[in-house]
């Protein structure tokens with residue numbers, strides 16, 4: 001089955017053609033236009049500008065994706081689009097574009113949850129991955145631990161109470177003078193630093209919860225930087241990045257460990273933009289090896305926002321009969337609720 005995927009929830013406009021079936025999970029084409037250069041001027045995503053940039057880019061990306069895949073819209077079976085969560089104006093561009101395409105070519109339309117889409121990036125990379133499994137999704141807008149009971153059945157067992165992991169990376173990076181989004185540069189700096197140099201607070205909440213809180217950790221790091229600057233003291237950017245990264249990864253890995261204990265799951269999949277972080281990948285690999293559980297990591301090119309993952313999840317939504325009508329609307333908040 002050929003799916004036409006559309007993604008516009010934040011600052012990447014993406015259109016893809018994917019082939020999905022019992023024995024095939026293949027990206028035929030995935031064209032993504034990043035708006036990062038535009039938003040860097042402001043130090044973060046400006047929603048109004050993001051919506052306008054999506055509107056400018058989306059049609060051309062669609063033509064490019066179809067041309068690269070070597071198919072016409074007539075040959076597409078299903079149109080899949082990110083409908084939630086995300087920036088509402090940005091989402092509406094993709095949703096309305098997908099609705100127009102579906103109506104014009106008389107194709108079924110399915111709405112995809114962006115977080116479930118991130119999880120589905122793993123299906124494209126790993127033909128053998130099948131639910132049930134535990135997923136850790138860490139991105140600029142979301143941080144959640146979910147039990148993926150089936151392809152379209154998700155149980156949220158933990159989430160962040162404030163900032164997302166990627167947001168914390170970006171905000172700390174910004175104070176260190178690193179351009180938005182700073183996650184990848186922090187990753188590089190951390191590799192050259194001493195992770196034991198500074199003791200920052202944990203991002204794991206105390207008590208009988210698996211939830212996270214990144215805001216206290218973020219503030220502690222920013223205070224450390226401001227204090228050093230005010231006193232005219234020099235600090236090692238590498239050590240700050242390494243110690244902060246350690247606090248983030250320790251909390252995430254600890255929660256995965258506890259979730260595995262509680263659920264008895266034997267498989268873990270990582271997802272989202274922060275899944276590209278080399279230190280998190282290494283720490284999770286070590287934990288998975290020590291516990292004897294299977295770990296699935298998305299390739300770095302599928303960690304960030306892309307439409308191929310939306311097409312992949314759209315396939316399973318379609319199989320489950322989750323069709324959308326022409327009144328499909330976007331929603332800024334996630335439809336996934338916790339158990």
Ligand code: KG4
Nearest residue numbers: 139140141166181183187273274277304305
């Ligand atoms: O999934 P994504 O593309 O967008 C959202 O759905 O939010 O994630 C973007 C986030 C940004 O915060 C970015 O700084 C972070 O992923 N990121 C990283 C790395 N690469 C991207 N964070 C830490 N280490 C990285 N290597």
Ligand code: ZN
Nearest residue numbers: 139273304305
């Ligand atoms: Zn995302």
